[in-house]
Amino acid sequence: MATLDGDETLVVPAGVQHGNEFVLKGRGVPSLNQGGRARNQVRGDLRVQIAVFVPKKLNARERELLEELAKLRGESFSAQESRVKSKIKSAFS
Structure with a gap:
């Protein structure tokens, strides 16, 4: 990821x-209370917030891969979708 000092590696655990x-x-913005001294500047911390984006539409291959992952984890990908569909149907019935 890009920082003020160049690229930095951040290991994001599972x-x-x-x-x-x-x-x-110490990777953040230099402190303003240092009187402009370029060397030995005290720097703040760089805070990184994780943003997870979930796709709204999946193509056939993506769906197949998610179903395979669910199967490996012992989960049911299509069962969750069926519950959502049945809730929507019952709301309009």
């Missing part, structure tokens, strides 16, 4: 959720 935050100590 299970991280939308909105989780990571802090890179």
Whole structure:
């Protein structure tokens, strides 16, 4: 990811959720209270917030891969979709 000092690597562990935050100590903006001294400036922390985007539409291959992942995890991808469809149907019946 891009920082004030160039690219930085951030390792995001498994299970991280939308909105989780990571802090890179001393990688933020220089403090204004340093009197303009370029060297030895105290810097703040860079805070990185994770944003997870969920696709609204899936093509056939993407859907197939998600179904395969659900199967490997012992979950049912299509069952969740069926419940949503039945709730929508019952709301309009």
